[in-house]
Amino acid sequence: MRLLFSFCLLYVSHGGVVKAAEVLRPRGVPLSKASFYDPTRDFHCLDGSGAIPFTYVNDDYCDCRDGSDEPGTSACPNGFFSCPNPGHIPLSIPSSRVNDGICDCCDASDEYASDANCVDTCRELGRAAREEAAKQRQEKMKGFELRKSMIEEGRKRKKEAEVKIEELKTKREEAEKIKSEKEEIKKIAEEPEKQALEQYNAIEAEKKAQKEAEQKAKDEAEAREAFTHLDNDGDGLLTVAELQSRQTFDTNRDGEVSEEEAKFYLKLEESMDLDSFITSGWQMVRPVYKYDRRMFVPPTQEPPSDGLEPPPIELEEDAEAPGDEDTELEHLDPELDPEDEDEEEEEEEEEEGLEDDFDANGDAEDTQNEEEEPKYDEETQKLVDTANAARAEYDEADREVRDLVRELRSLEETQEKDYGPEEEFRILEGNCFEYSDREYIYRLCPFDKAIQKPKAGHGETRLGQWGEWSGPETDRYSRMMYSNGQACWNGPTRSADVRLTCGTETRLMSVTEPNRCEYLFVMSTPAVCSKPEDASGDEGFEHSHSEL
Ligand code: MAN
8 A cells, every 4th residue: 555645845924934844644635624634643534424544645545434434536426635736826627537537636736546648727827817816906995995996985975965965954934934924014015905805895796696687677578578579469479370470480481481490489388478588598599589689670770780790500501401300390309499699699789789799701800718817905905915926926935945844854864874884875875777688678777776667678677676685694886686677567566676786887788687577787886895804915825815
């Protein structure tokens, strides 16, 4: 049996001095376990499963259950071989790879008894790895420096916001004071205005009621007069025959008043008494009756205005040949009021001598439709103006208070957010970062929202609103959760998990959707860069990892 030893050089740091040392240990034993392999004593299996003479170590026969007696051979299926890899990082490989013809260790130590022509590449690989590590360390250091300025800026902004909040509070107090003063002035101005308006409205209502009563009496008198005129036999009843005796009611202009035509004006009854005529009959009879009467005004009086349109029934019939189907009575519904509002107004205006309101083309001028502002007497108007001015000033003061309250609330909400233990994330607020993949543009606005926008147009989809820091307990500020996004079809509401990694700029590195409607954003930012563990220089790399 032959012990397979390898001589290994080790750099040890002692009192800050680095010097080389030789450590003799069996093949495949890592430096950290060298002390367990003492050739002057029996070997104790590392799992405590037994002890064997030291000569049994690496004798190509597996004695220990954990394979620790065969670190340099492939005898134990569960053993491990350590490549010393001088110039690079030591590597542990399963012992089954020892002498299997494949080069696993960069120093070729795993293929000491095979035909594989392994070449030692550890120095080149080690140099490249050290260069890469140094580069990364520099980046990390740069990120760490940037983080410091983010902290500084974040703290500055926090202070500024605090100052601003105090300023706004003072302003709000002043604005509230002004508002209550204006409210008082408004109340004082509104009291006499209210009284004057009540008085004014009472007078107006009275005038209106009076006018209406007069109008009603006038209408009634007209109705009575017409009734008397139409009631040929003076028996107090208008009959079908009486109406048939008057061409006025020949609605379809066929030369005779049919029973149907006559009944239409009697609400489909045989006759109508004076009371019914006043309350409902006159309303239907009036347009044709008045039009007809006007046709017979004596020539000395002004003929009906050329431009004055007859009531619609008459007009249609005038324009069409007698017996025209459209004028047949079946189209007339006694429930329908043959006289519409405009016609009524027209009549009244005529009677009141307002014909001048019709222009040369016979069109009514707009004046009648204009809603006129109520005209108050001078004193009431003055009170209304004063109250209006006071209301306007109060509204302005009220708006001022509301604006300040809104601004204050939004600032206070910002202050309540957790921008990291050292305010390092605060400056990200108000900025948005984008990432594009084949199909979508993703936008992350830290402490606000995450958005997905299809490149093919359409609207944006809300993936989530700022929720909380969601990293593990030991590293809470490494992940952000944006939740309560738009509901997913037949699924949960969308959410975005944002993982933060150290980088020299804040940017989105990738966005994926590992589960439907659950998005994973990876964002680099200096805000999470910690101080590199060993920033003293390249040697540090060798101190901890290299065996020469
Ligand atoms: C949209 C996008 C996708 C999502 C589906 C779910 O197409 O928001 O990311 O997976 O909806 O229906």
